[in-house]
Amino acid sequence: MRLIEVKNVTKKFGDHTVLKNINFTLDEGQVLGVLGRSGSGKSVLLHMLRGMEGYEPTEGSVIYHVAVCNKCGKVEVPSKAGQPCQCNEEQVGEFKEKAVDFWENDEMTYNLKKKIAIMLQRTFALYGERTVAENILEALRNAGVEGKEASDKALELIKMVKLEHRITHISRDLSGGEKQRVVLARQIAKDPVIFLADEPTGTLDPKTAQLVHTALAETVVKHNIAMVITSHWPEVIEELSQSTIWLENGKVKMFDESKKVVDEFMKTITSMKKFDDVEIKDELINLKDVEKRYVSVERGIVKAVNGVDLSINEKEIFGLVGLSGAGKTTLSKIIAGILPPSKGNYTFRLGEQLVDMTKAGPANRGRARRYIGILFQEYSLYPHRTILYNLTESIGLEMPAEFAKMKAEHTLISVGFTEEEATGMLDKYPKELSVGEKHRVALAQVLIREPHLVLLDEPTGTMDPITRNMVAESIQYSRKELDQTYIIVSHDMDFVLNVCDRAGLVRGGKLIKIGKPSEIVDILSSEEKSEMLNE
CATH class of the missing domain: 3.40.50.300 (P-loop containing nucleotide triphosphate hydrolases)
Incomplete structure (x- = not known):
């Protein structure tokens, strides 16, 4: 039986049309x-079918065909029409067939949303x-x-x-x-x-x-x-x-x-874009024999990071890869200054000075932390604020309005938007953007603070190839435009192969090998290949 009819639906956010004249039907099951x-x-289409606030059709209608109890108002699939409804111990109702104009019938829509x-x-x-x-x-x-x-x-x-x-x-x-x-x-x-x-x-x-x-x-x-x-x-x-x-x-x-x-x-899916090599500059971070130990009641002393040596240069894009639980996340948190190492040496270069990241305080690790940006996998933007606000006021960027706008536009361009797109983006809201656009704005939110190093935690998730290309280009553009250095923590070896200059494979808390991404692929185990490569 017919469950949904979407009739001539158009949806606009301001002057931007995101859905135009959509028509389809969906049957029960x-x-x-x-x-x-x-x-x-x-x-946007799914949010409209769910009835989320702000996603009502600009034109057209969404009709749900359901069965509604004539006593308690319970909603069921249309095939239940004519059947009894045990409302409670004392009352028995009957399901009646009803067509609900989803965005017009407020009383019935409330009960329908719960189903x-x-x-x-x-x-x-x-x-x-x-x-x-x-x-x-x-x-x-x-x-x-x-x-x-x-x-x-x-x-x-x-x-x-x-x-x-x-x-x-x-x-x-x-x-x-x-x-x-x-x-x-x-x-x-x-x-x-x-x-x-x-x-x-x-x-x-x-x-x-x-x-x-x-x-x-x-x-x-x-x-x-x-x-x-x-x-x-x-x-x-x-x-x-x-x-x-x-x-x-x-x-x-x-x-x-x-x-x-x-x-x-x-047939429309293309491979990731290839990028030109860039000139790598001087050493930015250096780790020597770094360890991170935890004490477990069941396992005793556990070395989440075990004797890691690592050096990364300015403008380099470095991939940190490995299976879940290998230790790459803990290692990345040490690099970011979130966790102190239990043992070893770690220096971060600021100008001509080397900062000791094993020592706490504003003169040491705290001093360098402000120059390390992190984009977590579960990033978020303020949904009811403009992109300009998300890039400036929301992160405490204090400067005159015109300077803030200019800097926001420049940063958006640096992650791959055209000048026209960047200018038009500032007054939009996150709900008006695609997943790939939101990711680039989130990256711009990190880059606008002018960090020396950016850590990206699983930047692609399992995105579609087109969106992955978009993210890859935003990383490459920003490296070129802002002299940016990246560490990419990822299980997506195909992405690392395309984007990174070098990579390191983490197993059991140890950095097994550092080299070109293609060299890392050669030593992957069958389990690692199964999880990290789309073969």
Whole structure:
């Protein structure tokens, strides 16, 4: 039965049109894929289907066809029309078929929103201090499921997402893939009429992402829940959906069977751009025999970083690669001055002076920290502030307004925007930008502080190739324009091969080898190749 009709939908933010004349239908139990380059309008469409504030259609309408109880107002899929609803112990209602104009019928829209499940990229939406079981039980209570029924259902959901071994773990201590599976279980607990998945694995490594994709197939597709999914992995769209929309510049370029659309879309994917070599300058940082030790009750003394020697020069782009748990994150935190080493020497050059990074205080590590910028994987921009505000006032950049604007434009240009794009970007809000554009703005937010060294933590996640190219170009442009030095902490060896001058492989806390990225590939283990290379 028909579940959704999207009729002649256009969406504008100011004078900028992000969706134009979109039309499609979705049946109960059907899975619709949405493909497109970064900035094509995919996320805006899903936010509109979810009913998020500020995403109402400028023109057109979104119609949901559902079954509504005539007594309690509960919303179900349209096939439930004519069936009884056990509102409570004393009252029995009946489900009646109803067409809901989603952005016009406020009363019915409120009840309908509670039955729409959504998974977003970079957003886990969990109670961080509660266990996996407690998070899922809370979602069930919100859906009106209590007592033994809730316990049984929670166990069923935990098994569905394969987290039996994490039931008592605190949610904030889970990996990214585990958090996404808890989110999935919480959303399924709503007993939704539709599931919206917006790049649900956008920040995960390929191996972990596959676990989440499998969980989506097991929990959503097999249970005949309608779904709209966007993904940077065309093969996932092809595997999970029956039909697919290809968006380009906010318009429907193609709408057909998923395999046909994916085949045509893949023809537009190009390899990453190659960049010219640059002249590397003098040594910037030097680590000698650096260690970081922790004490564990179970394992005794653990060396997270074990005897590392490393030297990196100005204007170099250096890749720090390795499997999860290898020690690269701890090593990067030592380099950033966040963690002091337990042993060894580390100097950071400022002008003609060498700063001792093993010593705390404003004359030592504190002095250098202000010249080290970090862009974390889970970066965020103030959503209700302009890009100009995000680049200046939000980070405490104090200077006259015209100077701040000039510096913001210059920094945006340095990460790959044209002069026209940079000027037009300043008055926009983050929700008007694509994922790739947001990433470049976040990088500009780091660079505008004029750091000597920038650490990028998994800058590509598992982005689509087009967006990865955009990020690669922003790094290269800023190196050329700002004489910038980078350390890229990544599992994406293909990205490191294209962007980095040198790389170091971390295993068991040790820096096994330093050399050209191609030399690092030659010594990768089968497990490392499986997780780090798209072969």
